[in-house]
Amino acid sequence: MLTLKQITENKDEVIRRLAKKHFDGREAIETVIALNEKRKSTQGVLDANLAELNNLSKSIGALMKEGKKDEAETARARVAEMKEGNKQLETDMKEAEDKLTALLCTIPNLPSEQVPEGKHAEDNRVEKTGGEIPTLHEGAQPHWDLAKKYDLIDFELGVKIAGAGFPVYKGKGARLQRALINFFLDEARNAGYLEVQPPYVVNAASGYATGQLPDKEGQMYHATADDLYLIPTAEVPVTNIYRDVILDKKDLPVKNTAYSACFRREAGSYGKDVRGLNRLHQFDKVEIVRIDTPEHSYQSLTEMVDYVQSLINKLELPWRILRLCGGDMSFTSALTFDFEVYSAAQERWLEVSSVSNFESYQANRLKCRFRNDDKKTELCHTLNGSALALPRIVAALLENHQTPEGIRIPKALVSYCGFEWID
C-alpha cells in the first residue's frame, strides 16, 4: 500500500498519477487524509490523558506509602473517571486506523513516470524484439499435438488424477522440465542470485504481506484444515523472508532466486487461453527477487530485464519486451516489463515473464526496511520477475524448434537434458 507520507505530502500528484492506471482516487485520497487527521488528533488527546493517568497511578503508590489514604482515594476516583473517556477515544482511534488501512489497500500503486498511457493490452509499448521467428515446415503442429505425438505430456491422465490443468509430464517431457529448472537456477546463481528453497504453502500473514490476501483469495488454493495457502508463485514465500526485517544498506540489493511449483485456481479463465500448456493450475517457475534501495531499484530493474533477455536468447526463441501501459499493469506494480515469446504454430505471442518494480508499495505492507545513511529506517524497494515460467517456454520450444525429423533441443540445454533431439 501507499505510505501516508506519499499521500499527504503530494496529494495532487498522487491523484494525477493514479489516473494513469485509470483509477479515480480523488475521493479515496481525501478520505485518507481526513481519516489520518482524525487519527492524529485523537491520538494527541489520548496520549495526553494516558500521560496524566500514568502520573496519577504513580502518585497513588506514593500516597499509600505515606499513609495519605484520602488523597489516594481522590486520585483513584479521578483515574476511574478518565478511563471511561479514554475508552471512547481508543475506539475512535482504532476505527480510524482500521478504516484507513482498509482504504489504503484499495488504492493501487502509483505508476512510474516511465509508464506509457493506455487502457488495454494493445496499448503496451513494444520496447525491444529479438530472436528470429522461424518458418515452420509443412504440417507443423501446436504443442499439444506435439506433446501427444512424442508422448511428452499427458493432459488426460492429469485430469484423471487431479483435474484439468494438472498435466502429467512423461519421459523426455519430464526430463525437459527438470533440465529447464536446473538451467534457470544455474544461470541465476551465475548472475549473483542466492538460491533458496521456500515452503510451497504460506500462512495468512504472509499472504497479506505480499498482497495476495485479502483481494485475490479466490485465486489461491486454501488448505482450510490448517489454514495454509498453496503458493501461486515463489515470490510470496521468498519476499516474506524479509517481512518485518530491517536490512543493512550494505547488504542491498538482496538478490534471491527460487524454484517452486506454483498453484493457481485461475477461476474464470476459458477458451484458447487455457489450451494445452497455455494456462495451468500447477506449473513450475524459477523466480528472481530483489530488495533494494530507492536510489538503485530502477538500475536493478534494468539488470533483471537484461538477465531475462539473456535467458530467452540462450533458448533460441523469438521474443519481444513490452512496457506495460497504465491500464494493463498490475495493482501493485510501479513499472512492469512483460516478456513474450512467439509461438510459431499457434501464431500468437505468449507471455513468459513479467518483471516489475513495486517501489515501496509492497515493502510498506511487508514492513521491509533498511537503515539509510542517516541511520534512519526507510522502506526498501522490492522487485521480482519470472526467470522463467516453464509451461509456455516448453510450448514455445516444442513449436519453434520442431522439424520433420523431430524437435531440436537448443545448445544451452543439451547438457542439462542429456539428449539433443526429441524424436
Place this chain on the structure above:
RNA sequence: GGAGAGAUGGCAGAGUGGUCGAUUGUGCCGCACUCGAAAUGCGGUGUACGGGUAACUGUACCGGGGGUUCGAAUCCCUCUCUCUCCGCCA
C-alpha cells in the same frame, strides 16, 4: 495423535504487581590506551505513532487477543507458535 515445558531487546538470559522499556552477559558503534591490533577501561546502542526546526519529549509495545487492578513483563482467560518425551512415519 497423547503428556509436559516454554515464548522477554541482534543473540543469550534475569525479572512474579508500582521506582521496569526492562538487571546482566554478549554482539555492534564511538572514545581512551597502542605504531597498529588484541586485551582492558569508559560511554552509547529497539521499533512504531504523535508533538517539536532541533535538542528533546508524550504514548504504545516483554508471542497475539481479551480480562482483573488506581497500577501488569509479572495475576487470570484464550489463541498461536516453539521445545522435550511418547506414539506414528518419508
